[in-house]
Amino acid sequence: MSVAKVRLFVDHPLGPEQTVPLERDQAHYLFGVMRLKPGDHVLLFDGQSGEWLAEVAQAGKRAGELHCLHQTKPLHLPPDLWLLFAPIKKARTDFIVEKAAEMGAARILPVQTDFTNSERVRADRLQKHAVEAAEQCGGTFVPKVEEMERLDRLISGWPQDRNLLFCDEARVGDRLMIPDATSAPWAILIGPEGGFSDAERKRLRNMPQTHVLSLGPRILRADTAAVAALTLWQSALGDWR
């Protein structure tokens, strides 16, 4: 018996006696990089069936097969919390996605605001960061990273019942306020560097779903603000309680 050194997300159902074929990249990682051999153990999760201990059944350079042994963790779904953020420089955008997955956001939505510099994001590339973060943090769920959408369009179709925590950097120095616990769905909105436009700010503040959150007396970078807002939300309303 070996201790599992690797924790892997697989896009394949897991269950008792289940056989899991590996993709080329995964086989390369497990057998080329991590040097696993038949009989070695791996932890797997598929985002739907919790975490499973599996053993290597076949190991090849470009393919391989794992065999599920038993469940090691039940599925833990994050709270129904979306993170909306305006993409910034590439490294910091990657960072926000990684942090959102670690912190337990259920869905990640890049939004284009009036002052967003970035015109495009590659959702598939960002999705990989979310997978890696989930593998690393011991979670059993991977948040979906959506394609970028314009903030005004997203607001126009905003769900009636979803609260929006609007992190408005113009409210520097205001008192922090998180509303009382509720089982309603939520979203957190983090602005771009340069902040929101006056039009956006006015529109957001006029939405009945909006709660404004101040993040202290200093102006935080977008990536810092994302972690800070997720922390406050998770500890007040989420699965850190």
Next chain:
Amino acid sequence: MSVAKVRLFVDHPLGPEQTVPLERDQAHYLFGVMRLKPGDHVLLFDGQSGEWLAEVAQAGKRAGELHCLHQTKPLHLPPDLWLLFAPIKKARTDFIVEKAAEMGAARILPVQTDFTNSERVRADRLQKHAVEAAEQCGGTFVPKVEEMERLDRLISGWPQDRNLLFCDEARVGDRLMIPDATSAPWAILIGPEGGFSDAERKRLRNMPQTHVLSLGPRILRADTAAVAALTLWQSALGDWR
């Protein structure tokens, strides 16, 4: 009159009618990169006198002089909070220092734990990240980044009156507890990837100054944990209240 496009930390006293000579790097940045000209405005802070509006008096390629006009912000000192962290990969260590400055730590102490991989950190290089973060976040104070010290030595001489918030990743799933507000000095300790050793954990838990903090059901990376712990502390006991 021009709007100040630049915010700069200077290691020189500021005050009414004060003249501030520029270092070579600063002159290059202001006049070479940002293309400021005599008469243009700059915001300055020295970590002790708040923020001042200054104008360019002399602009050269390798030197220059600024002239203080009037104070634009009073000095805002952060709470008496230290951040202790075990250095990790370079980019993430830089990140922790940047975040600690943004989040309002007063002093940043890299510590070497039993499982710390990094043997050396360059405190002078990290100090620059703290300065940049202070310039960017609108703060009027720059936390000092200390040279790395061994955690066991630091604990041996730990100040009697300084509370220690010990972020123990082994307490996954435990209930979050921050003790009641107090004016006592505090420190937050973030562990390395790989966590603390059993000996360290036992010793830390036995200190009367220690309060254990859990950061939710997922295992956070050290840089995420630093921002999350600083957020909880600042909102419960610090200057976000």
